[in-house]
Amino acid sequence: xxxxxxxxxxPFVCRLSHGERQNSKGLLRVISRFAKTVVVGSVSCGLxxxxxxHTAHAQDGASSGGESASSVFQFPPTTAEGIVDxxxxxxxxxxxxxxRKFLAELIQKxxxxxxxxxxxxxxxxxxxxxxxxxxxQPEARDLLKIMQTALPQRSQEExxxxxxxxxxxxxxxxxxxxxxxxxxxxxxxxxxxxxxxTPSGKVAQDILVTYARDFRFxxxxxxxxxxxxTQVRILxxxxxxSDPEIAIRLLRYQAGGQDKAVQQAASTAIQTLSHGxxxxxxxxxxxxxxxxxxxxxxRRNGSQAVVVPSAEVSDAPVKPELLLKAESxxxxxxxxxxxxxxxxxxxxxxxxxxxSPRLAxxxxxxxxxxxxxxxxQLRLSLHLEAPVASIECxxxxxxxxxxxxxxxxxxxxxxxxxxxxxxxxxxxxxxxVRRGWPVSRRTAxxxxxxxxxxAPVKPExxxxxPNTERQLLISHxxxxxxxxxxVAATSPEGFxxxxxxxxxDLFVLDLTTTTWTADSALANLRADIxxxxxxxxxxxxxxxxxxxxxxxxxxxxxxxxxEPLGERTLPAQVRAMNLPSPLMTAEDRQYLQERxx
Numbered sequence: 001x002x003x004x005x006x007x008x009x010x011p012f013v014c015r016l017s018h019g020e021r022q023n024s025k026g027l028l029r030v031i032s033r034f035a036k037t038v039v040v041g042s043v044s045c046g047l048x049x050x051x052x053x054h055t056a057h058a059q060d061g062a063s064s065g066g067e068s069a070s071s072v073f074q075f076p077p078t079t080a081e082g083i084v085d086x087x088x089x090x091x092x093x094x095x096x097x098x099x100r101k102f103l104a105e106l107i108q109k110x111x112x113x114x115x116x117x118x119x120x121x122x123x124x125x126x127x128x129x130x131x132x133x134x135x136x137q138p139e140a141r142d143l144l145k146i147m148q149t150a151l152p153q154r155s156q157e158e159x160x161x162x163x164x165x166x167x168x169x170x171x172x173x174x175x176x177x178x179x180x181x182x183x184x185x186x187x188x189x190x191x192x193x194x195x196x197x198t199p200s201g202k203v204a205q206d207i208l209v210t211y212a213r214d215f216r217f218x219x220x221x222x223x224x225x226x227x228x229x230t231q232v233r234i235l236x237x238x239x240x241x242s243d244p245e246i247a248i249r250l251l252r253y254q255a256g257g258q259d260k261a262v263q264q265a266a267s268t269a270i271q272t273l274s275h276g277x278x279x280x281x282x283x284x285x286x287x288x289x290x291x292x293x294x295x296x297x298x299r300r301n302g303s304q305a306v307v308v309p310s311a312e313v314s315d316a317p318v319k320p321e322l323l324l325k326a327e328s329x330x331x332x333x334x335x336x337x338x339x340x341x342x343x344x345x346x347x348x349x350x351x352x353x354x355x356s357p358r359l360a361x362x363x364x365x366x367x368x369x370x371x372x373x374x375x376x377q378l379r380l381s382l383h384l385e386a387p388v389a390s391i392e393c394x395x396x397x398x399x400x401x402x403x404x405x406x407x408x409x410x411x412x413x414x415x416x417x418x419x420x421x422x423x424x425x426x427x428x429x430x431x432x433v434r435r436g437w438p439v440s441r442r443t444a445x446x447x448x449x450x451x452x453x454x455a456p457v458k459p460e461x462x463x464x465x466p467n468t469e470r471q472l473l474i475s476h477x478x479x480x481x482x483x484x485x486x487v488a489a490t491s492p493e494g495f496x497x498x499x500x501x502x503x504x505d506l507f508v509l510d511l512t513t514t515t516w517t518a519d520s521a522l523a524n525l526r527a528d529i530x531x532x533x534x535x536x537x538x539x540x541x542x543x544x545x546x547x548x549x550x551x552x553x554x555x556x557x558x559x560x561x562x563e564p565l566g567e568r569t570l571p572a573q574v575r576a577m578n579l580p581s582p583l584m585t586a587e588d589r590q591y592l593q594e595r596x597x
Contacts, residue, residue: 120399167199459582464494511540
């Protein structure tokens with residue numbers, strides 16, 4: 001498989017930016033002086049390789065960084081500092097595959113003094129930035145975890161002692177300042193306890209102001225439990241972070257009926273951070289803004305969901321980054337109105353979307369809902385394109401005692417489920433209809449059941465090329481990678497083959513095919529629910545790169561490989577592309593297969 005399950009996000013801490021290093025030579029000398037005292041523990045980090053197949057080629061994938069790097073740099077960097085710069089460059093060049101290779105190289109340096117020096121010099125801000133880019137996962141998240149543990153973790157008692165040593169203009173004070181800065185977010189709560197009217201509190205405030213952007217997520221986390229005066233202080237610090245994305249997290253303090261000084265500070269911070277683009281006149285408007293953002297996060301998560309690529313699927317999967325953001329906004333919305341029915345439905349949907357994606361798993365969250373609530377949540381999940389939530393609802397309906405009162409409403413929602421671009425949702429809906437739920441779309445039901453009953457347990461692919469040799473080469477490589485492959489000489493034949501599969505995970509298209517233009521072929525794929533989300537790999541001459549970019553802009557989900565295609569080089573090229581994982585595990589496919597016959 002090509003990509004891994006999203007891991008949880010990690011807390012965000014501080015850095016010394018390049019500009020700050022240039023303007024803080026004295027502080028750097030202090031950091032340099034005490035850098036030798038840092039002890040780096042060994043860090044174990046579960047980085048999964050980006051694979052071409054289920055099991056094959058894993059070692060090749062882990063060692064192919066040079067192939068990717070050489071496509072951008074004549075002399076790929078080898079130092080940790082140089083590799084970080086290379087990640088930034090490849091991101092700006094829109095080459096996430098190359099960037100992930102460089103991140104993997106940094107991960108291989110885990111536990112080395114070089115990475116410790118990088119943590120001291122760069123801080124964590126740059127690694128936090130990498131982690132916010134979904135295209136760089138899971139390497140960016142694994143690297144962030146490593147960088148967070150690259151320095152010794154201080155206890156709150158130790159940090160309090162360091163706070164007390166500030167402001168004395170001696171070696172102990174300078175060391176304390178370095179320790180507090182290096183501790184990052186874990187020192188924020190302690191720094192906030194400093195009284196700015198005292199020498200130590202003044203230095204603590206200076207640290208908070210200087211590193212407010214790096215501390216911003218911890219400051220937001222501390223806001224709800226702080227007293228009003230500290231809330232005002234935190235809001236004033238956040239105002240200087242220049243991060244427009246956090247402005248929405250402050251709406252609850254502007255509209256939630258807090259202390260007047262808190263409301264004013266929140267309003268000023270929102271105005272400054274959003275450049276006047278975010279405005280809520282009252283609590284109701286704030287709720288509308290929050291709910292629109294939450295719904296957008298659900299849709300984005302559904303469009304890029306990554307499925308666990310093995311049989312060992314957890315019943316309590318790690319929550320994707322976008323759903324973690326949605327969870328925070330739901331908490332904000334409930335702080336404004338704890339009994340708003342719309343927000344409570346979104347909270348339940350989040351719980352449903354955080355369950356296991358396994359089709360054979362027992363319903364958990366949905367099992368506690370009434371049949372009416374399950375049907376309503378299924379409707380909402382289909383509307384917001386939250387397939388895991390839809391799967392959880394359908395699992396519950398499969399075990400429910402169908403009641404006459406809910407048949408009509410359920411039948412209407414099941415018709416929508418049969419039109420879902422997610423094959424898992426369509427398959428479960430078709431099985432429900434087969435068991436007697438009232439739905440009129442018998443053709444769609446039979447088509448889905450037929451595809452599921454005859455489907456292999458392997459991920460499915462289609463190769464389209466008028467060139468027989470190319471067909472054989474690519475289909476051979478895909479079969480070695482664990483795919484069930486169909487071949488076609490023309491685009492219409494390829495489309496029919498893909499649409500007949502339970503779920504076509506990969507559509508490989510030769511740009512020289514002439515029966516349909518590539519644009520028409522891709523338009524047909526995206527117009528049909530059965531192939532709307534299929535990953536497309538197009539290949540052609542090197543000059544076709546711009547043409548492929550144009551196709552990607554119009555149709556999405558397209559990757560390009562330039563000829564000549566080689567049996568040894570093509571897998572390495574594809575591994576660097578960060579293609580999505582196949583949608584279903586073998587167990588999911590077998591589950592649908594057995595229940596569709």
